[in-house]
Amino acid sequence: MNSNATKSVGDLTQESVHTSDDIDIGDIEATNKETIVIKRGIINLHYYYIPVSKVEGWDEHIVWLTITEQEVKDKYEKNLEPDPSKYYTKNQGYDKFDRKNIPVISYIAKKSRKR
Numbered sequence: 001m002n003s004n005a006t007k008s009v010g011d012l013t014q015e016s017v018h019t020s021d022d023i024d025i026g027d028i029e030a031t032n033k034e035t036i037v038i039k040r041g042i043i044n045l046h047y048y049y050i051p052v053s054k055v056e057g058w059d060e061h062i063v064w065l066t067i068t069e070q071e072v073k074d075k076y077e078k079n080l081e082p083d084p085s086k087y088y089t090k091n092q093g094y095d096k097f098d099r100k101n102i103p104v105i106s107y108i109a110k111k112s113r114k115r
Helices: 069-076
Strands: 006-008 016-018 024-031 035-040 046-051 055-058 063-065 104-106
Touching: 024 046, 046 069, 055 104
Parallel strands: 016 063
Antiparallel strands: 006 104, 016 024, 024 035, 035 046, 055 063
């Protein structure tokens, strides 16, 4: 894999996101130029609005963050769904939006996960 390769967050919607301490915190729900929104749960929903700068990369299976689960909960949790006028969602269809406004994530070497 080319270490300079990237993938659009639009293509990673619904992919699993793990923290630096290898906790699965949910799936990518929406994005805008600066932020990815991660949705966790089915009944008890949590939304985490994570700056793209806190994303380490994608290893072809998981999107990895550079921050811990506790940091995510303390700094980035909001109890509201992403506003479709401010965030791109899979339901809207990313093809309708200018690709330069959707962040890209770098590929990284596959990480070993806790079992």
